[in-house]
Amino acid sequence: xxSALLRASMRAVRxxxxxxxxxxxxxxxxxxxxxxxxxPFAFLWGLVREKFAGRLTLMVLAVTIGQAIEAFEPYxxxxxxxxxxxxxGGDAVTPHGLGVGGWFLLLxxxxxxxxxxxxxYQIVDIYTSPSIRALAQKRMFSWLxxxxxxxxxxxxxxxxxxKVKQGANAALSLIExxxxxxxxxxxxxxxxxxxxxTAAPLFSAVLAGWMLVYVLVSGWLARHCFHLSEVMSEAxxxxxxxIIDAITNADLIRGFAxxxxxxxxxxxxxxxxxxxxRRLRWFLVMMRLFQMFSIMALLAVLVWVAITRTMAGVMxxxxxxxxxxxxxxxxxxxxxLSDRMLSFFEELGTLAEALDLVSAPHEITDTVGAPPLxxxxxxxxLREVHFHFPxxxxxxxxxxxxxxxxxxxxxxxxxxAGKSTLVKLIRRQFDPQYGRVLIDGQDIAHVTLExxxxxxxxxxxxxxxxxxxxxxxxxxxxxxxxxxEVEEAARKAHxxxxxxxxxxxxxxxxxxQGVKLSGGERQRVAIARALLKDSPILILDEATSALDxxxxxxIQEALWTLMEGRTVIAIAHRLxxxxxxxxxxxxxxxxxxxxxxxADLLALGGRYAQLxxxxxxxxxxxxx
Numbered sequence: 042x043x044s045a046l047l048r049a050s051m052r053a054v055r056x057x058x059x060x061x062x063x064x065x066x067x068x069x070x071x072x073x074x075x076x077x078x079x080x081p082f083a084f085l086w087g088l089v090r091e092k093f094a095g096r097l098t099l100m101v102l103a104v105t106i107g108q109a110i111e112a113f114e115p116y117x118x119x120x121x122x123x124x125x126x127x128x129x130g131g132d133a134v135t136p137h138g139l140g141v142g143g144w145f146l147l148l149x150x151x152x153x154x155x156x157x158x159x160x161x162y163q164i165v166d167i168y169t170s171p172s173i174r175a176l177a178q179k180r181m182f183s184w185l186x187x188x189x190x191x192x193x194x195x196x197x198x199x200x201x202x203x204k205v206k207q208g209a210n211a212a213l214s215l216i217e218x219x220x221x222x223x224x225x226x227x228x229x230x231x232x233x234x235x236x237x238x239t240a241a242p243l244f245s246a247v248l249a250g251w252m253l254v255y256v257l258v259s260g261w262l263a264r265h266c267f268h269l270s271e272v273m274s275e276a277x278x279x280x281x282x283x284i285i286d287a288i289t290n291a292d293l294i295r296g297f298a299x300x301x302x303x304x305x306x307x308x309x310x311x312x313x314x315x316x317x318x319r320r321l322r323w324f325l326v327m328m329r330l331f332q333m334f335s336i337m338a339l340l341a342v343l344v345w346v347a348i349t350r351t352m353a354g355v356m357x358x359x360x361x362x363x364x365x366x367x368x369x370x371x372x373x374x375x376x377x378l379s380d381r382m383l384s385f386f387e388e389l390g391t392l393a394e395a396l397d398l399v400s401a402p403h404e405i406t407d408t409v410g411a412p413p414l415x416x417x418x419x420x421x422x423l424r425e426v427h428f429h430f431p432x433x434x435x436x437x438x439x440x441x442x443x444x445x446x447x448x449x450x451x452x453x454x455x456x457x458a459g460k461s462t463l464v465k466l467i468r469r470q471f472d473p474q475y476g477r478v479l480i481d482g483q484d485i486a487h488v489t490l491e492x493x494x495x496x497x498x499x500x501x502x503x504x505x506x507x508x509x510x511x512x513x514x515x516x517x518x519x520x521x522x523x524x525x526e527v528e529e530a531a532r533k534a535h536x537x538x539x540x541x542x543x544x545x546x547x548x549x550x551x552x553x554q555g556v557k558l559s560g561g562e563r564q565r566v567a568i569a570r571a572l573l574k575d576s577p578i579l580i581l582d583e584a585t586s587a588l589d590x591x592x593x594x595x596i597q598e599a600l601w602t603l604m605e606g607r608t609v610i611a612i613a614h615r616l617x618x619x620x621x622x623x624x625x626x627x628x629x630x631x632x633x634x635x636x637x638x639x640a641d642l643l644a645l646g647g648r649y650a651q652l653x654x655x656x657x658x659x660x661x662x663x664x665x
Contacts, residue, residue, distance in 0.1 A: 077184045077400035081392040084400075085212055088173055088180075096169045100162050100220055107158030108225045110151055112232035115366035116239075117148040123359035162221075170213055177209035181399050189404040190470045191431075196398070199285030200278055207278075208395030211388040218385050222378045229374050233367050237343075240360045241350065244343060248371075251339045255375075258335075262328050263386065269321040270390025276314040278394060283310050325386075332379040336372045343368040405472055405490070413492035417481045418446030419577040419608035421467060426476035428466060436462045437473070437631040446481075449609040451619030453649065454628035460612045463628070464580055467610070469493055480578070498576035502583040502612075504567030506555035511540050512547035514566050518574030526573060533602065534569035536562070572603055579604060581611040583618075616653055625649065 078084045089097055124141040182205050193201075230252060237244035287294060287303050294303050347364035350356040356364075421444040429435040436459045444450050452460040465471045466478055469485050478485050485493055498518065506514050515531060516522045522530075527547065531537040539562055543549040555563045571579065581600070597618070613619040620639040627635035627642070627649045635647050642649040 075180070075184070076402070077180060077396060079396050079400045081212075081215070081389055081396060084177075084392070084396055085216060088176060088212065089216070092176060093169055093173060096165055097216075097220065100165050100169065101224060103158045103162040103165065104221060104224050105228050107155045107162065108228040109232055110158065111155035112229050112236070112367075112370070114148065114151050114155075115363045115370060116236055117144060117151055118366055119359040119363035120144040121148060121359075122362045123357060126358055170217065173216060174209045174213045177212045178205055181205045181208055181395070184403075185399050187403050187406075188401070190465070191404060192401070197282035197286055199289075200282035201399070203281055203285075204278060204395040204398050207391050208399065211392040211395070214384060214388040215392065218381050218388075222381045226374050226378050229371060233371055236363065236367060240347075240356060240364055243346065244364060247342055247346070248339070251335070255332075255335055258331060259328075262324075262331070263382075266321075266324055266328065266382075266386045267389055267393075269317070269324055270386045271393050272390075273314075273317045273321045273387070274390040274394040276310070276317045278398075280307070280310040280314045283307055321387075325382075328382065329379060332376070332382075336375055336379075340368050340372045405469060407489050408487050411487055411489050414480060414483060414485070414488040414496055416496050416577050419496075420444065420446040420481055421578070421608060421610075422479045422482075423463075423466070424477045424479070426466065426473045426478065428462065428471065428473045428476075435631065437466075437476075440476070440631060440633070442626075442633060444608060444610070447606060447608055449604055449621075449623045450611070451622040451625040452610060452612045452628060453614075453616060453619065453625060453652065458628040459631045460628055461582065464499075464582065464610060464612065468497060468499070468580070496576055497578045497580060498571040498574040499580040500564070500567050500571045500582065504555075504563050506551050506558070506563055506566060508550065508553045510548050510550055511536075511543075511566060514551060515547075515569045515573060518570050518576075522573055527569075530569040530573040531565075533572055534565045536565035536569050539565075568600070577607055579607050579609045581609065583612060583614060616649075 121144045124144050234245050347361045351361040423442040426437050426440040428437045516527050551557050626633050
């Protein structure tokens with residue numbers, strides 16, 4: 042019978058209906074990323090105030106009423122004892138007008154009422170806590186994706202993903218502790234002050250004085266504990282990042298027989314984590330000692346005063362029961378909160394460290410009211426562009442360059458000449474320190490990044506692929522593409538043949554970072570993805586570098602078809618891939634030192650011609 046009821050309840054809430062789950066957060070998916078507060082409580086308040094104020098208010102009321110009802114349990118016990126005393130003395134009715142049975146019934150109602158309100162809290166929490174955690178992750182993830190490429194170069198990818206998950210879990214844990222444990226203790230202490238006053242004002246004065254000292258000392262200890270927790274969280278995330286980095290490069294470690302070195306290298310970070318954990322735990326032991334002695338002191342004073350007053354005949358046995366039971370209720374509840382303080386400060390440090398990392402201001406942002414890019418022909422122009430990296434390395438010093446609409450331009454030159462940086466400036470992955478980059482006469486710094494990225498398709502030298510199906514990776518640039526269009530793009534990129542050889546075809550999962558595909562297969566998928574995106578501006582960064590000569594020849598045909606009517610920038614080390622370009626730019630030291638067609642540059646006999654003659658099979662020689 043119980044299993045039938047459980048199945049019925051599961052069907053009622055339809056917890057397995059993915060469409061309902063997705064619709065529950067449809068509003069969040071439509072919102073633009075917003076700046077994240079860098080402080081934990083500001084972040085929590087933003088989540089609660091904006092989307093969950095009603096539910097959390099109901100939960101606060103439920104736990105407040107439940108704890109208030111439960112706090113009257115000692116008073117009901119006092120009345121039962123007084124009623125029993127009166128009954129054994131020949132008077133079955135207490136001055137309150139209820140007999141033993143009446144007060145016992147009231148005690149049962151107190152138990153049922155408090156448990157009922159706690160169940161209300163839990164039911165509302167079912168529809169609140171998972172949503173808070175999901176929203177926290179979405180907010181952090183959305184802001185994280187808006188960071189510049191430099192940000193991701195400076196941080197471990199695994200560490201960033203871990204911070205999003207840990208930060209969201211920490212936010213939920215903090216809300217639960219505040220909503221449940223802290224509110225229960227606060228309500229209990231307030232009610233206890235009133236109940237103890239009925240026994241004797243002295244008891245209320247003792248409790249009030251103890252509360253003042255306890256809160257002040259605990260607050261002082263909490264500040265230091267928070268700092269230690271934040272330092273501990275940073276050590277954990279750093280060691281986790283090192284572990285993920287090593288796992289990602291497991292083949293490299295094995296190939297260079299560096300397993301022992303990596304164990305020693307990781308040991309340094311694990312030792313730092315161990316030391317900081319030990320320091321935090323020692324401090325928490327000292328906090329608990331203070332809390333334990335303070336709680337024992339409160340319990341001892343209240344109970345001893347109650348005993349002496351009862352033996353002196355000033356208090357009844359029922360009033361002694363009230364003080365004794367309430368003192369133990371306070372001590373147990375406060376001690377439970379003290380135990381939860383370990384989790385509270387650990388989670389607070391985790392959230393603070395996650396927000397400190399993720400909530401950093403975006404380096405590249407849309408200007409206020411920026412319009413979308415209005416593409417007409419795809420002309421590109423760089424005017425007096427000055428750019429250097431944060432470490433002071435200068436790349437461009439007054440670069441001027443104009444690429445006509447529909448022109449196909451090849452970028453060549455030795456490593457460090459600025460080819461990739463030039464492309465990143467056009468993509469606005471970097472902002473120049475001075476100068477402007479224009480597309481169709483519009484400064485890309487004053488249009489939306491979304492529209493700029495939509496206007497450009499890129500095939501990088503090391504293409505990224507998701508741990509998803511081949512079909513999903515190809516259609517990523519145009520999610521509404523039909524299966525026929527996906528397959529047509531794959532055919533043009535000569536990827537269709539290897540895809541259909543797999544048992545699951547276009548539903549084949551490619552693995553993390555495309556580990557189930559060869560380098561050439563990954564590059565063909567990236568080419569098919571760019572073909573399907575069909576953007577007016579095309580960037581090729583050694584797009585055929587991982588292909589054999591026969592495949593390269595076939596894909597070059599598809600690329601030339603794709604290039605028709607588009608502005609193309611192709612970075613090449615293999616010069617044979619740019620010989621048919623309208624113009625070839627030879628970069629050196631951040632300047633265009635030679636430009637012209639392949640034939641013109643060979644006739645010039647300059648740097649390009651020297652590179653061309655040094656190549657064997659289209660590759661640069663190993664040394665000059």
